[in-house]
Amino acid sequence: MSTDFYREGAPVADAKAPEGPISERWEQRRFSGRLVNPANRRKLRVIVVGTGLAGASAAATLGELGYRVANYCFQDSARRAHSIAAQGGINAAKNYRNDGDSVHRLFYDTVKGGDFRSRESNVHRLAEISTEIIDQCVAQGVPFAREYGGLLDNRSFGGAQVSRTFYARGQTGQQLLLGAYQALQRQVAAGTVDLHTRHEMLELVIVEGKARGIIVRDLVTGEISTELADAVVLATGGYGNVFFLSTNAKGCNVTASWRAHRKGAYFANPCYTQIHPTCIPQSGDHQSKLTLMSESLRNDGRVWVPKARGDDRHPADIPESERDYYLERRYPAFGNLVPRDIASRAAKVVCDEGHGVGPGGLGVYLDFADAIKRLGKKAVEAKYGNLFDMYDRITGENPYERPMRIYPAVHYTMGGLWVDYDLSSNIPGLFVTGEANFSDHGANRLGASALMQGLSDGYFVLPNTISDYLADGPFEALSEDHEAVVAARKEVDDRIAFFLGNDGDRTVDSFHRELGKIMWEYCGMERSDEGLRKAIGLIRDLKDEFYKRVKVTGKAEELNQQLEKAGRVADFFELGELMCIDALHRTESCGGHFRAESQTEEGEAKRDDEHFSYVAAWEFGVDEPVLHKEALEFEYVHPTQRSYK
Amino acid sequence: MKLSLRIWRQPDADTKGQMVPYEIEGVSEDASFLEMLDVLNEHLIAEGKDPVAFDHDCREGICGACSLVIDGQPHGPQAATTTCQLHMRRYKDGDSIDIEPWRAGAFPVIKDLVVDRSAFDRIIQAGGYISAPTGTAPEAHSVPIPKQDADAAFNAAACIGCGACVAACPNGSGMLFMGAKVSHLSLMPQGQPERRTRVLGMVAEHDASGFGGCTNQGECAAACPKEIGLDVIGKLNRDFRKAAVRAA
Amino acid sequence: MSTDLQSRTAAPKAARPAPWKPWRSNIGLKIAMAVSGVLMVLFIIAHMAGNLHVFEGREEMNAYAAGLRSFGAPLLPHESLLWVMRIGLVASIAVHIGALIALSRRAHHARPVRYAHRHKAKGESPNAYGIMRFGGIVIFLFVIWHLLDLTWRTVNPVKDAHDAYGAVMATFDPDRWPVTVFYLLALTALGLHLRHGIWSAVQTIAGPNTKWRKRTQAIALAVAVLIVAGFAIVPLAVTFGVVS
Numbered sequence A: 001m002s003t004d005f006y007r008e009g010a011p012v013a014d015a016k017a018p019e020g021p022i023s024e025r026w027e028q029r030r031f032s033g034r035l036v037n038p039a040n041r042r043k044l045r046v047i048v049v050g051t052g053l054a055g056a057s058a059a060a061t062l063g064e065l066g067y068r069v070a071n072y073c074f075q076d077s078a079r080r081a082h083s084i085a086a087q088g089g090i091n092a093a094k095n096y097r098n099d100g101d102s103v104h105r106l107f108y109d110t111v112k113g114g115d116f117r118s119r120e121s122n123v124h125r126l127a128e129i130s131t132e133i134i135d136q137c138v139a140q141g142v143p144f145a146r147e148y149g150g151l152l153d154n155r156s157f158g159g160a161q162v163s164r165t166f167y168a169r170g171q172t173g174q175q176l177l178l179g180a181y182q183a184l185q186r187q188v189a190a191g192t193v194d195l196h197t198r199h200e201m202l203e204l205v206i207v208e209g210k211a212r213g214i215i216v217r218d219l220v221t222g223e224i225s226t227e228l229a230d231a232v233v234l235a236t237g238g239y240g241n242v243f244f245l246s247t248n249a250k251g252c253n254v255t256a257s258w259r260a261h262r263k264g265a266y267f268a269n270p271c272y273t274q275i276h277p278t279c280i281p282q283s284g285d286h287q288s289k290l291t292l293m294s295e296s297l298r299n300d301g302r303v304w305v306p307k308a309r310g311d312d313r314h315p316a317d318i319p320e321s322e323r324d325y326y327l328e329r330r331y332p333a334f335g336n337l338v339p340r341d342i343a344s345r346a347a348k349v350v351c352d353e354g355h356g357v358g359p360g361g362l363g364v365y366l367d368f369a370d371a372i373k374r375l376g377k378k379a380v381e382a383k384y385g386n387l388f389d390m391y392d393r394i395t396g397e398n399p400y401e402r403p404m405r406i407y408p409a410v411h412y413t414m415g416g417l418w419v420d421y422d423l424s425s426n427i428p429g430l431f432v433t434g435e436a437n438f439s440d441h442g443a444n445r446l447g448a449s450a451l452m453q454g455l456s457d458g459y460f461v462l463p464n465t466i467s468d469y470l471a472d473g474p475f476e477a478l479s480e481d482h483e484a485v486v487a488a489r490k491e492v493d494d495r496i497a498f499f500l501g502n503d504g505d506r507t508v509d510s511f512h513r514e515l516g517k518i519m520w521e522y523c524g525m526e527r528s529d530e531g532l533r534k535a536i537g538l539i540r541d542l543k544d545e546f547y548k549r550v551k552v553t554g555k556a557e558e559l560n561q562q563l564e565k566a567g568r569v570a571d572f573f574e575l576g577e578l579m580c581i582d583a584l585h586r587t588e589s590c591g592g593h594f595r596a597e598s599q600t601e602e603g604e605a606k607r608d609d610e611h612f613s614y615v616a617a618w619e620f621g622v623d624e625p626v627l628h629k630e631a632l633e634f635e636y637v638h639p640t641q642r643s644y645k
Numbered sequence B: 001m002k003l004s005l006r007i008w009r010q011p012d013a014d015t016k017g018q019m020v021p022y023e024i025e026g027v028s029e030d031a032s033f034l035e036m037l038d039v040l041n042e043h044l045i046a047e048g049k050d051p052v053a054f055d056h057d058c059r060e061g062i063c064g065a066c067s068l069v070i071d072g073q074p075h076g077p078q079a080a081t082t083t084c085q086l087h088m089r090r091y092k093d094g095d096s097i098d099i100e101p102w103r104a105g106a107f108p109v110i111k112d113l114v115v116d117r118s119a120f121d122r123i124i125q126a127g128g129y130i131s132a133p134t135g136t137a138p139e140a141h142s143v144p145i146p147k148q149d150a151d152a153a154f155n156a157a158a159c160i161g162c163g164a165c166v167a168a169c170p171n172g173s174g175m176l177f178m179g180a181k182v183s184h185l186s187l188m189p190q191g192q193p194e195r196r197t198r199v200l201g202m203v204a205e206h207d208a209s210g211f212g213g214c215t216n217q218g219e220c221a222a223a224c225p226k227e228i229g230l231d232v233i234g235k236l237n238r239d240f241r242k243a244a245v246r247a248a
Numbered sequence C: 001m002s003t004d005l006q007s008r009t010a011a012p013k014a015a016r017p018a019p020w021k022p023w024r025s026n027i028g029l030k031i032a033m034a035v036s037g038v039l040m041v042l043f044i045i046a047h048m049a050g051n052l053h054v055f056e057g058r059e060e061m062n063a064y065a066a067g068l069r070s071f072g073a074p075l076l077p078h079e080s081l082l083w084v085m086r087i088g089l090v091a092s093i094a095v096h097i098g099a100l101i102a103l104s105r106r107a108h109h110a111r112p113v114r115y116a117h118r119h120k121a122k123g124e125s126p127n128a129y130g131i132m133r134f135g136g137i138v139i140f141l142f143v144i145w146h147l148l149d150l151t152w153r154t155v156n157p158v159k160d161a162h163d164a165y166g167a168v169m170a171t172f173d174p175d176r177w178p179v180t181v182f183y184l185l186a187l188t189a190l191g192l193h194l195r196h197g198i199w200s201a202v203q204t205i206a207g208p209n210t211k212w213r214k215r216t217q218a219i220a221l222a223v224a225v226l227i228v229a230g231f232a233i234v235p236l237a238v239t240f241g242v243v244s
C-alpha cells in the first residue's frame, strides 16, 4: 500500500450505529436518543446551510418542531437549490406493483449497487424510511405521476428489476423540492425559520471543540456577518464542479464542506465520483456545463459507434455491418441497460480507441431508429418527446432523424463529509445531510436514490438524531467578540482582501477550466498510479499559479460574482488534490472509482475486499492529510463481484 | 460570428443605469446565450473592466434563475425556452442584440441584469403551500387522484418561478406565477382545506409587493418558458371570487 | 441571538395596506370593472336592438321610445325604467372608470421602466392595453357628444323630445356627414373594446379553462361584430338615404 502524500492515523472508533437485528436498529436509536422538551426548543438555535432537498426538509421540520432555525442558500431563492434539476425519480420500497419489492430488497440492491462500500445500518434505515417519504410528499401536494385509476405510477429505473421509482414526468427533483420549499416557506411565515437567500457561508465557527456558528457573506451588499447557534447543519450538496464541466448547476461548490474540513471535520471517500453515461457531449471550448439526458433513454435507444476509426459519414449512411453495438456485444445479458459506471467506461474505451463521433471524437451514438420502426414515431414521441426537444435545442440536431450523440459526464459525488449514524460529523454539533455527506451510497449511487437520501436525512433522520445532541443545550451564550469568532471572521476578511488585492492577469474561470481538465484526465473515469501522481503535481503547480496570477475585479462591498467564484475555486484546488490522493491510495477498483491496475482480464472493475473494505475518512493536515479508516462489516449482504455479462 | 451587443449596466440599486454597447467576435453558434456572455466577461476582466452580472445556475432550464430580456422579450425569441437554453445558432453574423433586466416595480434591479425576485417567495409564504407537518402524512394511496386532475395539477406545478411573466406583462402583474401555484394546489384533494385562505393570502401579498393587476393581455403566457397558460389566471380569479364572497 | 440580518424574503410590513379588503385587491377591482362592463354591454345590446326600430318608420320608432318612458304605468312613475337604467349606467361608468384609475395607478408603479428595445406583442390579446385605454377614451368622448346630441338635443336641430326619429334623421343627415364618420369611428373603438372586453370579463368573473376561453374569445368577437354592425347600419342607412 502506498503511503505517499498522506499519513495514516488511528481508525475511526465508533460510527454509533446501534447493535442488534438490522431492522430494529433505527427504532432502537430513536428510542435511546434523548428528547428536548417542547418548551425548551424555542431556546435552541440551529443553523441549516442549504435549501436543497436535504436542507429545506431539515429546516422546515426543525422549525415545525419548535427550534429556532436560521437557513441559508446562495441562490436568490431557496427554490433554486440544485436539487431542482433532478429528473428521473425517487425510489421507495412501497411494493405497489407487487413485483417482489421490499425494504430488504431495496436495502440489498443499494448495498450491492454501492459496490459494498457503504454501511449496512445506514442503508437499511434509508430503505425503511423511503416509504414514509412518499407519504409525506404526497400529503404536501407533490404531483407524482398517476395511473388512470388515480393511484401512483412507478417505473423501473437505472436497471432495477422492480418498479419502485416514483416520478413526476422529467421533473421529479423540482416537484419534490417545491414541496420542501413550500413547507419551508410556511415556517418562515410562522416565524420559526429565518431564511437568508443570497448568502454564502464562508467559515465555520468552532468554540471549545463544538460547532457554534458560521460566518456568511451577503452576496448583494458584501457584508460579512456572524450567525451563532447551538448546532450547525450543512446540507450544501455535492462537489462535482471540481471538474468544471459536470451536470451540476454552475453554483455548486465545496466551500462549506471544505471550510469545515479545514477546521477538523473528516472528509470521506472523496475519490468516489459518479460519471453519468448519457449526457450531451461538449461542443467547444466555450462550454460551461454539461446537460444530462435522462437515463430512461437507454430503455429504447441503442448505443453504437462506427467500426472504422474516424468514420465521419452521416450515421444513416453507415450500414449495419459497419456499426459496433458495443454494449450489446460486451454485456449480452444487460445490453444497453448496464449500470452507469459500466456504460460510461465502455464509452470511454471505444472513444479512446478512436471510434468516437462528433467534435473531438468524444461521443457515441444513441440511436432510436429501431425503436421508431418498432413502436412508431408517435409512441417514441410520447415517451421521450420533451427530451428530444431539449436535445434539439442544445445541439440543433433532430434526434428523430439522426441518432443522438452522447458522452459520459460527471454527475454526482458519493464522497463527502464523514458522518456517523446520527449524521453528526466528528466535530460535535456539526451535522451533515444530503449529498454533502458521504453516507449511504458507498462507491456508486443507484439512480433515484439521491433524492431519497436527501429527504430521508432532512425530514426524518436528522430531526430525530439532533435532539440527542441538543438535549445538552442551550450552550453557553457567545458574543461576537469571542476570540474564535473574531479569528474566523478574520480568515474570511483576509481571503477576500487577498483576492481583490492580487495583481493578477488571469480569470478565475480559466483556472477552474484547467483544473477541471486535469481532474477529468487523471481522476475521471479511469485512474492510474502514474496519472494520479502526475495530477497531484499539476494541481499543486496550478494552485501556486492561481494564487500568483488570479485576477478578481470589483469591490468587496457589492454583488461580485468573480469574488464568489474565486473563493470556490480556491477550495476546489485543495479538494482536487485530496481526491487524487484518495484515488491513489485506493489501489482497488470499486463503483465510481476505476483503477487501471485493478481490472479483470475482460477489463471489468476488480475490488479488493481484503485491503479496502473500509471508509477512507481524511483529516486535514497542513503538510499532508491523515487517513482514518472506518472498517465496513457485512452481516446481511455478502460482498460478491458485480457482473452484468 | 461577430455581434454588437447593447447591455444594461447599473452598478447597484441606487445608481442610474444605461445601455452600454459592446462588440464581440468569434462567437460559436453552438454556444448558449449565457456562454456567449461568459466569453464577453472573460474579455472584460482581461481588460480590467467590471464583468456583466447576471443570474444563472442550472443552465438547463429548470432552476428559474436566468432572467434576461433579449430584444424586448423575456428569455429571448425562442418559444418555451429559458435564456440559458437559447443557443447562438438563432443569430447570424453581424446581428445586434439588446439585453436588459426584468423590468417590474416588484423586482428592483440589484446590479446590471440581476433583479430581486424575493417577492415571489413572499407570495408563497402567504399561503402557497399545503400544511402537512412532517410525520403527519397518511399512506400515499389513501387518496387516489384522477389522472386528469393530477396531470392538470402537474402542468401548473411546472412553473419554475423565473418571473418572465411579470417581466412581459405591461402591468407588471404576477398573476401567471400566482395562478400556477393556486391551480396546482387547488386541483388536488390535499389542497382543499386551505383553498380559500390560500388564495386570499397570496393575492394580498401579491398586491402588497407591488405587482400590478391583470388586464388579460396574455403576454405572460407567451413569454413563459414552461408554457403555463392563461387558464391558471382564470382559475385564480374564480377561486378568489369564491373565497372573497365567503369572506365578505 | 447574535444576528441582525433581516431575512431577505420577509415581507416589507409597511407596504401592506391595512385593513386589506378582498374587494380592494387587483382582482377585486378587476371584477368590479368586469361587472360594470357587462352591465353596459347588456344596455348596449338592448339599445342597439331598439335603434333598429328606425327601419319601421317615424311612428313606430317614436312609439317605442314613448313606450320605454311609460313602462310600468300607471303603477310606476313616468320614465321610471329609464331612470333605473340611467342610474345603473352612471354607476357602471363610475365604477368602471374608478376601478380603471386605481388599477392604472398600481400598474404604473408595477411597471415603472420601459424596455429600451420595444418588441411587438405576441400574447393572446396583442395590444389590448392600448386599445382598451385609448378606445375607452374615444368611447367616453363619444358618449358625451351622443348625449348632447340625442338625449339633451343641445347640438341637435330637432328639439322635440318626443321625436327621437326626427332627431336621428337630423344627426345623420348627409350634409352632416362628419358626424356619421365620428359615430362610425366611435363604433370601431367600441367594437375593439368589446372584442377584448367581453372575453376578458368572462375570464375575470368565471375563469374558464383553455377550451372555453378560446370559445369565449370567438363569442366576444361575434358579439362585438354584431353590435357594431347593428349600430352602424342606422347612420349608414340614414346618410345614404335608405331611410329618410
Ligand SMILES: Cc1cc2nc3c(=O)[nH]c(=O)nc-3n(C[C@H](O)[C@H](O)[C@H](O)COP(=O)(O)OP(=O)(O)OC[C@H]3O[C@@H](n4cnc5c(N)ncnc54)[C@H](O)[C@@H]3O)c2cc1C
Residues within 6 Å of the ligand: A049, A050, A051, A052, A053, A054, A055, A072, A073, A074, A075, A080, A081, A082, A083, A084, A085, A086, A087, A088, A089, A090, A172, A173, A199, A200, A201, A202, A235, A236, A237, A238, A247, A248, A249, A252, A253, A255, A256, A292, A411, A412, A433, A434, A435, A436, A447, A448, A449, A450, A451, A452, A454
Ligand atoms: C442533472 C441531475 C439529475 C439528477 N437526477 C436525479 C434523479 O433522478 N434521482 C436522484 O435520486 N438523484 C438525482 N440527482 C442527484 C440529486 O439531485 C442530488 O444529489 C441532490 O438533489 C442533492 O441534494 P442536496 O440537498 O444534498 O443538495 P443541493 O440540492 O445541491 O443543495 C445545496 C444547497 O446548499 C446551498 N449551499 C451550498 N454551498 C453553500 C454555501 N457555502 N453557503 C450557503 N449555502 C450554500 C445551496 O444554495 C443549496 O441551497 C441528479 C443530479 C443532477 C445533477
Ligand code: HEM
Residues within 6 Å of the ligand: B214, B215, B216, C030, C031, C033, C034, C035, C036, C037, C038, C040, C041, C044, C093, C096, C097, C100, C128, C132, C133, C135, C136, C137, C139, C140, C193, C194, C196, C197, C198, C200, C201, C202, C204
Ligand atoms: C367610458 C369609457 C370607458 C373606458 C375609459 C373604458 C376602459 C376600459 C378599460 C381600460 C378596460 C380594461 C381593459 C382590460 O382590463 O383588459 C375596460 C374593460 C372593459 N370594458 Fe370598458 N371602458 C369604457 C367604456 C365601456 C363601455 C361603454 C363598455 C360596454 C359597452 C365597456 C365594457 C368593458 C368590458 C366588458 C370590459 C372588460 C372587463 C374585464 O376585463 O374584466 N367599457 N374598459
Ligand code: HEM
Residues within 6 Å of the ligand: C044, C047, C051, C065, C082, C086, C089, C139, C143, C146, C147, C150, C151, C164, C167, C168, C183, C187, C190, C231, C232, C234, C235
Ligand atoms: C350609431 C348608433 C346609435 C344611435 C342611432 C343612437 C340613438 C340614440 C337615441 C335616439 C337616444 C335617445 C333615446 C331617447 O332619449 O329616447 C340615445 C340615447 C343614448 N345612447 Fe345611443 N345611439 C347610438 C349608439 C350609441 C352607442 C354606441 C352608445 C354607447 C357607447 C350609446 C349610448 C347611449 C346612451 C347612454 C343614451 C342615453 C340613454 C338615456 O339615458 O336616455 N348610443 N341613443
Ligand code: SF4
Residues within 6 Å of the ligand: B158, B159, B160, B161, B162, B163, B164, B165, B166, B176, B177, B180, B220, B223, B224, B225, B226, B227, B228
Ligand atoms: S409562470 Fe412561467 S414565466 Fe411565470 S414564473 Fe412561472 S415559469 Fe416563469
Ligand code: F3S
Residues within 6 Å of the ligand: B168, B169, B170, B171, B172, B173, B174, B175, B176, B213, B214, B215, B216, B217, B218, B219, B220, B221, B230, B233, C123
Ligand atoms: S400579461 Fe399581464 S395583464 Fe394578465 S394575462 Fe398576463 S398578467
Ligand code: FES
Residues within 6 Å of the ligand: B055, B056, B057, B058, B059, B060, B061, B062, B063, B064, B065, B066, B082, B083, B084, B085
Ligand atoms: S439557469 Fe436555471 S433555468 Fe436558466
